[in-house]
Amino acid sequence: MARRYVLSKRERRRLLEELEQRYGSIGVGKNDVVEIFEERNKFKILIINNVPAFIFYEDKWIPHLKYLLRNPNIKAPIVVVDMGAVKPLLRGADLMAPGIREIIGVFGRGDVIVVVEEKYRKPFVTGIALVDSNDIVSGKIKKGKVVKNIHRIGDSFWNML
Incomplete structure (x- = not known):
C-alpha cells in the first residue's frame, strides 16, 4: 500500500540538513512543499514541489534524475x-x-x-x-x-x- 504525506517541520529540517551535508545546496526554500511517497517495505521517494527529488535506497538518499536535470548544482561524483x-x-x-x-x-x-x-x-x-x-x-x-x-x-x- 502506497502513501504520500507532507513532512513535519522537524522531519523536514533534519532530512534537508542531512541531504545538504551530503550534496551541498539542494535548492529548497522555506515555502517549498516537501513530501514523502512510500511503498510499504519497498522504497521511499522524497518529493519537492511535486518533483521527485531523492530515492531512499539501501540507507542512502540517491538523487532522482528528474531533480538532477532541473538542479545541476547538486554535488555528487x-x-x-x-x-x-x-x-x-x-x-x-x-x-x-x-x-x-x-x-x-x-x-x-x-x-x-x-x-x-x-x-x-x-x-x-x-x-x-x-x-x-x-x-x-x-x-x-x-x-x-x-x-x-x-x-x-x-x-x-x-x-x-
Whole structure:
C-alpha cells in the first residue's frame, strides 16, 4: 500500500540538513512543499514541489534524475561514459570499466554516483560505486563492473510520479 504525506517541520529540517551535508545546496526554500511517497517495505521517494527529488535506497538518499536535470548544482561524483555505454545503461546494465571516459570528483566503494554521457554531459543514470575512483584512474581496474545501476531514465522510478 502506497502513501504520500507532507513532512513535519522537524522531519523536514533534519532530512534537508542531512541531504545538504551530503550534496551541498539542494535548492529548497522555506515555502517549498516537501513530501514523502512510500511503498510499504519497498522504497521511499522524497518529493519537492511535486518533483521527485531523492530515492531512499539501501540507507542512502540517491538523487532522482528528474531533480538532477532541473538542479545541476547538486554535488555528487560524476562518471562520464562513451556513447557506446548509453544504450546498455538505459536498459538497466551496470557500468563496466571500459565505458568510462572521465571521472569528476573522488568516490569510494558504496558512494552515490551520477553517470553522464560524454557529448552533452546530461545525467541519465544514478548508481552506487562498486570500486574506488582511484583504482579506475590509476588503471588498476580495467574491466568488470564499477557502478551498480540503481535509477535510469525511463525506469519505474522515472515513470512513477
